[in-house]
Amino acid sequence: MFTLTTLRKLFLFSFFTLIIFFPTPSISVSSDTLTTTQILRTNQTLLSPNGIFQLSFFSYTNFSWYLGIRYTIDNDRTVIWVANRNTPIQNPDSFLQLTDTGSLVIIDQSNKTIWASIQINKNSTFNSKNPILQLLDSGNLVVTVTESINENDPTKILWQSFDFPTDTLLPGMKLGWNFDTNMETYINSWKVAEQDPSNGDISFKMDYQGIPEIFLWNRNRRIYRSGPWNGKRFSGVPEMQPVTDSIQFSFVENEHEVYYTFTIGKQSLFSRLGVTPSGELQRLTFINSRNIWSKFWYAPKDQCDNYKECGPFGVCDTNGSPVCSCIKGFRPKNRPAWNLRDGSDGCLRNNELDCESDRFLHMVNVKLPETSRVFVNRSMGILECGELCKRNCSCIGYGNVEVVNGGSGCVMWFDELVDIRVYPAGGQDLYVRLAASDVDDDVLRESSDHKRAKAIGIMVGGAAIIFLVLGICFLWRKKKLKCLLNLKEMREKRGPLERSQDLLMTDGVFTSNREQSNETNMDELELPFFDFNTITMATNNFSQENKLGQGGFGIVYKGRLMEGQEIAVKRLSKNSGQGVEEFKNEVKLIVKLQHRNLVRLLGCSFQMDEKMLVYEYMENRSLDAILFDKAKRSTLDWQTRFNIICGIARGLLYLHQDSRFRIIHRDLKASNILLDREMNPKISDFGMARIFGTNQTEANTVRVVGTYGYMSPEYAMDGIFSVKSDVFSFGVLVMEIISGKKNRGFYSASKELNLLGHSWKLWKEGNALELIDSSIIDNSYLSSEVLRCIQVGLLCVQERAEDRPTMSSVVLMLSSETATIAQPKNPGFCLGSNPIETDSSSSKQDESCSVNHVTVTMVDGRYLHRKEIYLVFNFLR
Template sequence: MLLVSAFGNFKLGFFSPASSTTTERYLGIWHDTAPDTLGWYFRPFLPRYQTDEPIWIANRNTPILDQSGVLTIDSIDGNLKILHNGGNPIAVSSVEGASNNTSATLLQSGNLVLREMDTDGTIKRVLWQSFDYPTDTLLPGMKLGINLQTGHQWFLQSWLDYSSPAQGSFTLGIEPNATNQLIIRWRRETIYWTSGLLLNGNFNFSRSWNLSFSYTSNEQEKYFEYSLNEGVTSSVFLRIDPEGALSDSRGSFAPCTYGGCWNQLPRPICRKGTGPENFQSKVGLISEHGFKFKESDNMSSTDCRANCFYNCSCIAFATGTSEYTDKQAYCEIWSEGTEFTEIASNNSREIFILAIKEEKWWRSLTIAIGVVLGIPLLCYLCYVTWRKLKAKDNVSLLPTYGKRKSPEKDQSISHELKIFDFQTIAAAANNFSTTNKLGEGGFGPVYKGKLADEQEVAIKRLSRSSGQGIVEFKNEVRLIAKLQHTNLVRLLGCSLHGEERLLVYEFMPNKSLDFFLFNSGRKNVLNWEKRFIIIEGISQGLLYLHKYSRLRVIHRDLKASNILLDDKMNPKISDFGMARIFEVNESEANTKRIVGTYGYMSPEYAMSGIVSIKTDVFSFGVLVLEIVSGQKNHTRHHPDRPLNLIGYAWQLLSDGKGLELIDPSLEQPCSANEVMRCIHVGLLCVQDQAMDRPTMPEVVCMLQNETMPLPPPKQPAFFINANADDQVPEVPDNEVAKFSTNDVTMTTMEAR
């Protein structure tokens, strides 16, 4: 049975996707009018979408598994529900306070409306309508925008793939901070495409579509909608497909989004001459397990392809559906060196392998000859240029350094930052002897020293062999010289001498947090009172960096080894070589230079290069859980699968066993409420989506206010790897990724 609109142009009923191989069925609305005279021309170019495919789906994420589906109006609350043999009724509408005298009508606009009726059969009010809950298709009269009074948003969300209507990776909505623009986002974070401004009822991409857009903005709502120009039939509607392309029902694509907006993202240099379309499907056997992203991400094939293409070491990917996690989609990628055998067998699987375009032999020969002849000359030019830049860098960084500096400027540049000569530093550190060595920092060794005035200092030596370049050195000097806070390590001075770059800090007698926290013989020094003081101190330091300093600073490498402890065990955040300065009104940025430490990096930063204050919030959350438990994040916490500390903490809290996370070395009594609040706040900070994580002002308030109610944390960002012992593919030296190297940085990626 079907529910048909007045003129028969729309129908409501149960269906299975045409390209699906499962028995899953959905309740949907589809257009039942033949395409207009222009539409038939495009159909050969758009085989995946037909005019009789649904324009709205009621249960896109909860399909029924047999033929038993029935749409009914509940006799008690008057809401629309789907009854089936497979389990509980599926709610289509959820209107509170509805009466049992309701009626559902499919209008000729394609809108399914639930109305409350008077006793005489007249319409009393509209309770619910499908136009308020669009799926992947926009019809004339639908809105894209936001209800400012209720916060409800109207947006389109693509299918997961062409055979599954489940919510996919691409959304089309309005840009809330701009005027008259539409925006497509990938996985709710990455901006794929913007429409530009609305001019004279049209966007640039829609001028050939015979549509007229309008924009409404008032105190109640902001939204776009469109109407059809005169002479255009009602079969024309807009759709966002699983690859992120925006098209009308006749197959006309928005010019800048064909093929999923791939052209909007800059291609890596390593993919020159190759595009995402160059993955070839092959069936066979692969030599080893790949890296598997967490199944809760529910990645589509488009997501998996993108993650592989923009990872220079990736050569192949595969997607599928997990049998263990409610049929969620998974993504697995393989790096260079993996062997693939194309063969049909019971164990064979479909793998998408990137086909690298081969250059003409004569082109390769020409390049080879040019390289051989040009290398000597290039090396000489590089050496001369390097020498000049080196001298210029030394002068620009330290204008008072050298023989021409005046006595008045010999001791200080600004903010009491002293310039030391190399001989003074070497003497203070006993010529950098091993007995004075405190440990290895992110970019080189750190030594204990004593100046001529008996002041004890810590000296960070950044020589030619260290990973830190002049960029990081300048960054650290420029930043720390301007930052003054009790929970930030204080920079006393610096020195440049040839290839030597040295930073002089105040001396921290109790070394770093990891020295105590992860050592079974020393961790008992950290009772709960001290641990909570350390947590609060770190939060205050981050609050200063994010909000109250003259520069808005994102640290980007917050971890236990970068938290130093003074003589009273108060924490001080150190190592600002990787920090980034933001403008006051700047909330996030993209970077090609990804730096940090595995286990502490947020997923959007590690995978997409998106850096924001929430990057530090994620690292802080990991650090809080480590302080409570006394264990590193990459430690395994599950006998059957590589569940890391974050996942273990979330599982314990979900099971009501949060206190089991406490470090066994902590002596009782300690405040159970305080511990649970720290675990709760830590899990809020490591939530998968950056927008769900609190800001540091909110974190500080949560930690200090014991009566403040805390929202339940969503599933955190941690990976479930098919083979946790697989090593992370090495990043070539010429790649943009750089990770700090110290005693807690892992070369093996453990599950997050």
């Protein structure tokens, strides 16, 4: 038996023997540096000076360990760089060591080197001195000879992680080529997100041939192209606008290197660019208040972002249907595939070129074609470029290299023009060579326009007479001459107004069924048409079990097509206030709109007196069905409500600013906000929407449409509507979403104020948080976020339209915790004393509404003016 004293002596002897014969490096690690006498073990961490990044080992399975750099600002500790991504460690008894030569090595428990860094700066005069490993607040891990690091002086850096990115591009990192070292820097996705960091299939690389561009690759296949740098942004990213004191984009090209990078002016702002295993390029920004990374921008974001979507000489337009079209003077190469909406084969010329007589087509707001094989001269102007291209018979197109200062430089194409797309705004000019006959046809047509205009006046008068005569003959043949004579006798006894109504009725009798149903005009929409029998079968003959809801327009049914797709069918009732024009207006508008926060139209049916729209099915139906239901509204926690508010704002911003047309919705309300399976909001019902011109700011109407409680004062009183009318409606929605109460039908204890007035009163008293829905758990929301939403909502419902913000400002205020928000002024709200709520979509009674103590009686917005009702009634009688 060993005594306790003997055991102590034996332990001390063994300990000193190990120290003498088996020395090990010190395990003490400083906060942000590592020297050659230290090691970093799997349970240790290196922190950047301000604690933004950490270098440490991590594992998802406890069987495979990796060394990586991670953010410390988020709860998930997001990984932005991995050293040994393709050679994981199988045992946690491993460590990182810095050698005397400046190399980084990861050694496992058997003293085997698992990974080693590649030293790029081999000619450095400092590599014989004692190197230091340091993690910087930029996220860059550097090996240098001094603790005072200047990242802009590469001669003092032996090695840096910025030269070897994984799936993330941080501010200050370069994506491109170093010609001196023949080294390419690019980002490559993980194999499996948050599971396997080894090399994935998706990469984002620069092609420096011609005019440099960056491509998104799926293995060896290009799937997205940025377009060339035009001095301000990439040609294929028109929304890439630098923001003062925020994200600034840069592109450098010289004889030593070519690269793209970005910087951030605010220390409190964090942003990164990354690629995902699913094939998406994402710019993410960190929202401190919610401790999450938010998707700021992504690509590909639509069908036209797919590389070569429309093939050679094809043009992609997301607002078109189909999206692919040929450049003028070209025709589809594969007509059968083209008719099936597969434009990948592209287009062919209608007429052969003749060089000397050729003309050039001027295309505007386009993404320039691929520039890998082009001629570039940066000293030439556009006029010289055009003359040079015209003289060279092989040149098929030209344009400016840069757009700054009116445009400069010359780029000419000698091969197929591929991957062209058109934008509503923000693209570039492109000049395409055409045969003279393709251009002259247009000139001849334009020169005959004035002759045609003169003839139209004569033709209209003659056509009216002929139409009337043919109508009389038709009635005579149908033995209805007696009805016509009776109509004539009645017309003699009626006044001028009623005679005009009879004329409408007569025109209705003379019109054929197809003309009466407007099918000819609807055919021009290029929208899929559903047969009436198909919809009948899908909705189980419009059964009550399939009924989703009902409004002034008619009934909405749930359906399922033969192939299993679920749909929502909007069936216009025969006595609906939404007439033929509103129906056609909704179809024409929504078929051209594509946004994640707008409901998607799948097709329509327009046969005889049946008018139906077929939409994508929204699993959670409309917002009002949940928000105003006491049993269901508890499912809407604060985060869901905030996401709904932000989604509606983004959808409105698209309508007002980013879509092909400036569109005023005019009937934004809770029942017109649909929710999909993930509770994402989608704006619907464009029957009352209006298109504005580019420079048009407001319009006036004698027919006020919309829903009381959501209409702005200037619209309800004077019929003046603008984007600020929608902003007002959005503000009402915000207050309803926060409170869970309707603006119409809500009355405070004093019985004098509606929801807006009550909200304004609480805001002035400093008790705005009392507005929040009682079903929301107190500790589930941030008070600052709720107050910001209330303040934005009150700004939107201000009485004067000019005081209300634009939707771009609203989106910024909602998404930024640091954005400056003005103090709201008093809202334009309606007073009332009738607590019984009616919806303008279903009520047929007049409503008395007071705006700032001025009372005006108005006909319900969903129904036509009385005179119009009387005329239409006689027309349909």
